[in-house]
Amino acid sequence: MTETSETDGTAGKSRASDEVWIVGATGRVGRGVTARLTARGLTVVPVGRGRERMLAAGTEAGLPGDAKVIVADSAERIADEIVRERPRVVVNTMGAFAATAPVIARACMPGGHYVDLANDVVAVDRLLALHDEAVRAGSTLVTGAGFGVLATEAVVAKLCEGRPTPHRVRVDAVASVAVEAGVLGAALAASIVDALTAGGRRYENGRLMTSRLGADPQQLIFPDGESAKSAGVSSGELLAAHAVSGAPFVTATSALVPTAPLIRALLPLLGRLLSVPALRRLAVDRLGRAPVKAAPRPRKHSWGHAVVEWADGTRHEGWLRADDGMDFTADVTATVTELLARGVGRPGAWTPAAALGTDLATTAGGTFVLD
Ligand SMILES: NC(=O)c1ccc[n+]([C@@H]2O[C@H](COP(=O)([O-])OP(=O)(O)OC[C@H]3O[C@@H](n4cnc5c(N)ncnc54)[C@H](OP(=O)(O)O)[C@@H]3O)[C@@H](O)[C@H]2O)c1
CATH class of the missing domain: 3.40.50.720 (NAD(P)-binding Rossmann-like Domain)
Known part of the structure; x- marks a missing residue:
């Protein structure tokens, strides 16, 4: 209608x-x-x-x-x-x-x-x-x-400006978001379930390859002294980091991926289960209706991060700092x-x-x- x-x-x-x-x-x-x-x-x-x-x-x-x-x-x-x-x-x-x-x-x-x-x-x-x-x-x-894609893409683009094509790039996305009271919402629930079913991806020798969701866990220390953990994910940020740098080896991590060893070990199984259409629908529906309590953002800042390395060993690192990731x-x-x-x-x-x-x-x- x-x-x-x-x-x-x-x-x-x-x-x-x-x-x-x-x-x-x-x-x-x-x-x-x-x-x-x-x-x-x-x-x-x-x-x-x-x-x-x-x-x-x-x-x-x-x-x-x-x-x-x-x-x-x-x-x-x-x-x-x-x-x-x-x-x-x-x-x-x-x-x-x-x-x-x-x-x-x-x-x-x-x-x-x-x-x-x-x-x-x-x-x-x-x-x-x-x-x-x-x-x-x-x-x-x-x-x-x-925040995703721009917060990491912009840092990679800045670090590559005026420099030759790098060999390796890693991007890390750590959004800090205040939670509104209500329900999680179907759109966000679908994004979470889709991330689980997609598994991981990385570029190797210029080719997009399947990898494990939750690979390469990172402990990140931000320029303001706060810290967070992140782990490998298949994301638009990965595609953008590859396109903007031209690097043959690219990985992406996100703080949204669980980093606890037991949960990381279960992610592939969960992903396989959720790729069954009926289970996916059920999960999106249940998760979308899940009540959420209001909470302040966990860290003062949201951070996009990139580490860019060249074949001669040169390495540059940069951050984009933002306040609330949703804002x-x-x-x-x-x-x-x-x-x-x-x-x-x-x-x-x-x-x-x-x-x-x-x-x-x-x-x-x-x-x-x-x-
Ligand atoms: N790239 C990023 O950094 C980033 C950041 C934040 C969010 N996102 C993504 O952006 C999307 C929106 O996030 P959000 O938190 O704003 O989600 P949300 O609060 O659930 O809002 C989704 C909106 O889409 C509408 N909608 C859903 N299905 C529809 C349909 N079939 N026809 C018409 N309208 C429909 C909803 O309308 P109703 O009110 O009728 O349900 C609601 O207005 C999500 O996919 C999320 O993952 C991306």
């Missing part, structure tokens, strides 16, 4: 080219992005499956109480609306990006732009595969426009969206720093700490 609510009586088309649509505007990231873009004077239109909930979230984010909303409950129906109304930029925060991103991004072409927050290998790879199509269509598509994500998504809405950005399909440069990370509130 799809329904458009217009308040000024005009058929959306005449002003559609100014609109920025936020798919998933009732969600945590969607609300933050709506508030930021509304405050910056952009014409924001919430898109999602609950009209009243979108209006309530929109009002809280600074939209008028009778704002236009688009009610649509699947990527395909949202794509139909995009084709009909031609918004200037569509921001996809609905999750399940491997399935939803290509459908929504294709609908934005020709001429419209697209932004998402994917950070898994399949979704990022599928979106980047639309590069030639996007160039021909004059559209800019940006995937990974959040930084909303800042990155909003900044990318605003730039695309204002016509900045080359046609093609990109990760964020590849599309808009490393300054994006500082414009969104991050600080580089480089050796």
Whole structure:
């Protein structure tokens, strides 16, 4: 069921080219992005499956109480609306990006732009595969426009600037996020289950290889003296670190992967179980409804980290420091969206720093700490 609510009586088309649509505007990231873009004077239109909930979230984010909303409950129906109304930029925060991103991004072409927050290998790879199509269509598509991918990609890009192609790169992502009281949410639950089923990945001799989820556990000491553990993961950050550096050997770790030896040992079995479709659905459903208690963020800062090594033994290390990882994500998504809405950005399909440069990370509130 799809329904458009217009308040000024005009058929959306005449002003559609100014609109920025936020798919998933009732969600945590969607609300933050709506508030930021509304405050910056952009014409924001919430898109999602609950009209009243979108209006309530929109009002809280600074939209008028009778704002236009688009009610649509699947990527395909949202794509139909995009084709009909031609918004200037569509921001996809609905999750399940491997399935939803290509459908929504294709609908934005020709001429419209697209932004998402994917950070898994399949979704990022599928979106980047639309590069030639996007160039021909004059559209800019940006995937990974959040803490993941940008916080590590930007550090790798900085460390490689003006230097030859390195031999080896490792990136580590440690987001520190305050938890809102409520439920975990289906979009985040699906991302967690998908990370478990995907297992690990790494680049060896330039080839993307399967590896063990939780490989290469790291004990990271941050420049501010705090510390955290991380372990190997298959992520969009891995693809971006490889693309931006050209290094033949690349690994990625994340603090979201459990590092306790017993749990790490069980991860492959859990991943195999969750790849059974019925068990996956059940797990996403249960996990998505799991109650979560409000909690402050565990560390003062979120950190993206990269270690880059060259064949002659040269080694450089750098960090990107941000505050709350969710706030930084909303800042990155909003900044990318605003730039695309204002016509900045080359046609093609990109990760964020590849599309808009490393300054994006500082414009969104991050600080580089480089050796
Ligand atoms: N790359 C990064 O650094 C990063 C950071 C944070 C989050 N993320 C990812 O971004 C996504 C959003 O995160 P979040 O925490 O904002 O999730 P969330 O709070 O669960 O929000 C998801 C939103 O998508 C909507 N949605 C879900 N399925 C839909 C459907 N079939 N049709 C229409 N709308 C639908 C939800 O609407 P309802 O209100 O109707 O449920 C909600 O508004 C997740 O996939 C998460 O993993 C990435």
